[in-house]
Amino acid sequence: MYQVLLILHSWLRWFVVGAGLLAVFRAYTGWSGRRPFTKGDNAISAAFSGFMWLQVIVGLGLYFGLSPYGLKAMKVAGAMKNSTTRFFGMEHIAVMLLAAILVQVGRIIVKNTASDTLKHKKAFIYFGIGLVLVLLMIPWGIWNPYRPLFRF
Structure with missing residues (x-):
């Protein structure tokens, strides 16, 4: 089970990064081009947030249950x-x-903003x-430990 979650966590990161790059790009071009906030903009922000939270759930499964570097390792003397x-x-x-909380808060704020340009600006930030x-x-x-970019 550990290997399955580890592989899933490793591959999901690319969905998070891809959706994040697309969401930031669309927000920037929408803000700078003063274009309307479309269903596509809303969909990519939902995808970014959804992938983030899916990644958090898998990561928490690793942290609290299965990973030798998770909560179990933090209980060992000298872990820090x-x-x-x-x-x-x-x-x-x-x-x-x-990061996941910031993305979710941003999504909520964007949905409750009236101006399209302001929606794009807040989404970008x-x-x-x-x-x-x-x-x-x-x-x-x-600047942190190396792990394989793609696990199989």
Whole structure:
């Protein structure tokens, strides 16, 4: 079960990144081009938020149940001194939850905004910050532990 969730979590990240890039791009072009907020804009923001929360659910399953780097590892003495354990046990989960909350809050704010230009602007800000946080916390191996980009 651990391997299945790990592979799912690994591949879902690309759906999150892809939907996030598209949502930020559409928000920016809509804001700068002063175009109407369309059903397509709403759909991609829903996809971005939905993929984020699906990723969070799978990640929480790993964190609380199955991963050797999750909650179990944080209970071991000296866990905060190990950079890999600290990253997955605290930094990764905290920042990714913050990113998911930002994207969801942005989606709610966008839906409750009257002006189309303002909708695009707010979507760009909230989705952009959420996407940057996601990109910072993906384990690329640059400033955090390396993990394979594609698991099989």
